[in-house]
Structures are given as C-alpha cells and as structure tokens.
Amino acid sequence: MQEFMVVFLSAFIALFLARKVAIKVGLVDKPNERKRHRGHIPLVGGVSIYMALWVMYIFDPAWLPDFSLYMVCATALLVVGVLDDRFDLPVLPRVGLQALVAGLMMYSGLYLISLGHVLFGYELFLGIFGYTVTLFAVWGAINAFNMVDGIDGLLGALSCVTFGALAVVFYIGGRHELAQWSLCLLAATLPYILLNLGVPWGLKFKVFMGDAGSTLIGFTVIWLLVLATQGKEAIIRPVTALWLIAVPLMDMVTIMVRRIRRGDSPFKPDREHLHHILMRAGLSSRQSLLAIVLAALFFAAVGIIGELSGVMEPIMLSAFLVIFVGYFWSITRIWRLLTWFRRSSDRHVAVAEKMEQRR
Template identity: 30%
Template sequence: MLYLTLFICFISSILVTPLVKKLAFKIGATDKPNQRKVHQKIMPRLGGLAIFISFLIGYFLLQPTSPYALAIIIGSFIIIITGVLDDMMELSAKIKLSGQLLAALIVVVYGGVQVQYINLPFNGSLELGVLSIPLTIIWIVGITNAINLIDGLDGLAAGVSSIVLITISGMAIMMNDVFVTSMGFILLGSTLGFLLYNFHPAKIFMGDTGALFLGYMISVLSLLGFKNVTLISLIVPVIILGVPISDTFFAIIRRIVKNQPLSAPDKSHLHHCLLRLGYSHRQTVLIIYGMSAIFGLAAVIFSQVQTMWGSFLVLAILIFAIEIIVEKIGLVDKTYRPLLNMFQALRYK
C-alpha cells in the first residue's frame, strides 16, 4: 500500500501541477526577472501548492498514525498559507518569519515534537530542559529557510529535497519507523511529480509555497527520525541536510566577512558560484544533486559505524571535503583559500 500511495501521489502531482500553473497566472502569483534572477521571462510560482495537494491526497489515503500527525498537518496549512500569500504579494521578512514560527510552535508545543535530551558518549546524558523548545523551534525555522535559500535554479530545491527525503525514508525503514517512512514517501512522490515540470527548462516554479512547505516537512521528519538519540546520531540529520545547511552557513560567514546584513540578498550561493565557473544551468543542478546524494550516503555510513573514533573520522573527512570545495568555488570569497594556500606553500617548500 505504501508504494502504491507513493505512485498515486506522483500521478496526482503530475495532474494537479498544470491546474496550479493556470491558477498562478490568474491570481498574479508570478515571478518577474531582475538582476538577481536567472530566468528571463515572467514565470508562474505557487507550484508548491500542487505538491501540498498531492501530499494531502496521499496522507488521507494512507492515514499514517502518530501522536504528532495532527500538529504536523495544522502547521503545514499555516506554512502553505504563508507561502501562497508571499507568492502573490511578496510578504515582508517579518511576516514570513511569523508564519514559520507559528507553524513551528504548533508542532513543538501542541504536537510535542521536541528533542528533550541527548545521550552522550560514555553513558552520559545531557538534559536540554527549558532549552528543548527554543532549540527545536530554531531547527525547524532554520531548515525551512535553508531549503528556501537553495531554491535558485530550475529543479534545484525539488531535486535536493527529493534526495533528502529518500535518505530520511530509507533510514526510517532501517529503524522500523513506519510513520516517518510513510510521510517521507508521500512527500517524495508528490515532489517528484512536480519536478517533471520544474526541471530545466522549468514550466513553473515551486515558489515560497513549495520551498517553505518542503523545508518545514523535512525539518520535522528529520527530528522525528532522530530525536532523543545519541550525540553521534544527532549529527545524522545535519549530514543528510548538508547541502542546504552548508550553503546557508557559508552565506552567513560571507556576509559577516563583508560586513553586510545577514538578510542581505546576494548572488554568491552555491549554484551562483558553479554557474560563474562556467557550468551550464542543468550541469550546475546535477552537480548539486550529486553533492546531496554524497551527503546522504555519508549519513548512512556515519550511522552504521560502530565506534566513536570511526564516526569522528567520517565526520572529519566530510568537513575537510566541504572546506576544500568551498575554497575551490569561492563560496565565502574568491580570496578565502586558507587550506589551498597552505597546501600550495607546502608544495613549493
């Protein structure tokens, strides 16, 4: 039934997306070209509504049970309303953040989705106490915005989200987590159906409706799959979401280095850097898909390593690889090359 529902969500998304495209033009939910945008013509947004409708169809067909389910669905409606309004009239950053915080509060306070403690190595335990609620909310809002930030090229956010969902669902199967597996597969089918229209050259954008919804759902599902676990396992969702998290992290570093406001837009995100290196639109998207798949594979390997030192070794290799890529493509700045400069100095000694 699970795989049949995934297929139904996939077909539903294929059938619903053209209808949403017509609706987007009718209500003015369109994206106009400017100096920061890659596209050259007016494009319909609101594609995330097709993902959401297909997701709801799958949810009511499969009816996965969990004490968290109702809160997640209520929160998703709030996120969708926020995204639709933003796609129509471009809400201020404060209003968008308010919608995200409200959705997160419902899931965390009403739904009880909280990381309350972390089991440390050597039989220790770290009780988060009063920090449990704010830290969980920060995670949900942070990942929601991280997915939104990578939505800069045709098919990029949808494809990366699909790879992340495959990883989360696969690991949920390994842990016999039926609810996370079901929700992940429903969302995966809905996103893949939409991706057929969104891959380059895109016929419709997912808009903030899609990016915020996918980010919200991924943040919650990753929490449910790995909550109240060991310190090592808590790193797994961070690795799975390596592409959006690292892009957001280095965007913050970049703005600090350049003395810019953290909310300042720029054209130095991962996809912008790859485009400047001469890769085509489609090549850039496929390269980032590959990066996301590598992060997903690394997360699976990391979770299966039996020793703490083995886990640290995998993590160290991953951090080293990220830093080299960041310096190579100029994600922080063209002059930011500490490791590469060190290797070059050692080479000529």
C-alpha cells in the same frame, strides 16, 4: 506502489490546475537583475506538494505522528508563503509564523531533547534549552531549503535526496509507515522537478517552487528529522541528520556569514550561492545541478553508512565539521581559487600548443 502513483498523479494534476489559476491572479515570478529566467513563471510547486499531502492524509492519517497538527502547520505556512510570493511580505510576519509553528511542534512533544553522545562519549542533553534550539532548527531548515532554490531542479532534487535518505533510515529502523510517507513526499516532488526542468513539454509549462514550497519542504524535513533522532523511538543519532541535509545547511551558513561580514542582512538576496559560483566557473546550469546533487548523495550516503556501521558520534561530527570548514574556506576564497585554476589551465594549454608546434 499504488499510494506512490496516486500521490504522483495528484501532484501532477494539481500543478496543471494551479498554474492556470496562478497566471490569472498574478502568482508568478518575473525576471529581474537577480532572476534571469524568461517570462512570467507560475509559483505553484508548493501548492502541488501541499495538495498531495492531503491525498496522503486521506490514505492514512496514522502514517505520521500528529498528522493533523502537521497539516495545520503546513496549511498556515502555505497560505502565508503564497501571500509572500504574490505580495512580497516583510520578513517579520513570516519569521513570526515560523516561530508559531515551531511552538506547535514543541507543544505536541516534538522538540530537540538531546544532541547525542558528541562530547567524548557523554550525551549532550539540552534541557530547557531544547526549545530554543528547536526554534532555531526550524528557522534554519526552512531558510536552508529556501536559499538553494536558485537554479532549475536544485531544490526539488535536494529535497528528494533528503526524503529518500529518510525513507532508507526509517525503513531500516523499523518505522515502515514513516518510510512510506517519506517516499510519498519524494513522489509528490517529482512532478515539480519535471516541469521545472522543462520535461517533457519544454518551457511552455515551466513552474517554480516559490517561497511557499521551499518553506513547506524545509518545515517537513525538520519535522521528520526530529522524529528520526529524538525520543524512545529514535532510529538515528542526531549527528546523522547533519549529513542528510549537508549541502543546504553548509550553503546557508556560509552565505549568511559572508553577508554579515560584509555588513549586509543575512537574508539579503544575492548571486553568491554554490550554484552561482559553479556556473561562473564555467559549468552549465545542468552540470551545476548534477555536481551539487551528487555531492548531496555522497554526504547522505556517508551519514547512513556511518550510522549503520556504528561509527562513534564524535568522529562523525568531527568529519562533518572538517568538511564544512573546508567548504567555508573554499567558498570564501573562491575567486582566488578560480583565478589559480584558470592560470594553471592557460599554462597547460600554452605548453600543449608549444609541443604541437615543435612537431
């Protein structure tokens, strides 16, 4: 418990110090047509989590396998992420750096060797293709968590769901040091969530995560998921990892496919993510946040329960794909569905009014 409190307080203090520096150097997010917040908001959530990582490293460098290498990768990602937040760098340098840190991961022996027994009970070994799949997994995780950073609290909350779920599976699997590390990551994220939501000081001290933070979180998640699913010390099956990041993963794939089908770049920003759609459907920002986080908790719980119950991997994968296809179908036809719901609601209101008049 002492470590968690120290990490929490360290991240909190780092937020307050970093936001002052950010305002002076122009590391702020300015409102525009796509970003409809008020005022210039410091982009320092990732900086605070990064500083908390160093506190965790000082506590015990052995908490995480290859902790020193991880910190080298995290430092590089944070520096380029901060530069991107400040100067809006082109895509190529960012993607290139992400490929470089993925290469360092693989050089240390941390890469996807197997996708589990998903082919009718047969294990799907990747062989030499494991390096390519790992590279795309790193890109995918980073972009998935970057893309969900659209409303207050969402990126932080979804990160906490994943870190919390990882803590559970690591603890059950006997990897207590990694469980503790995952909980410390959760503790490091909480101060950001509080200030991002305006708790308890309102908008005066509001902060955003920034691309530096979402990149750092996505990379950390994939690092932990590979640790959890690969090698002799694996404690969960690879298919379970899909359930632990279900919401960011499904949202990313769906939005990228929609953009490509329209002839746009898959990385072109828009306002068609799940949280945007829920808000257009009539939910408030906080209601959308709650709905999405509850869905993420549900998916993570399904994954953990399926893992502990020994549900066959093809069944777990099939269930995930069915949900994903349903999600994709719904999102790509969302406006028709919303129109149908509104007409249905209007009919119910009209019937109720007629019955009231008859009384």
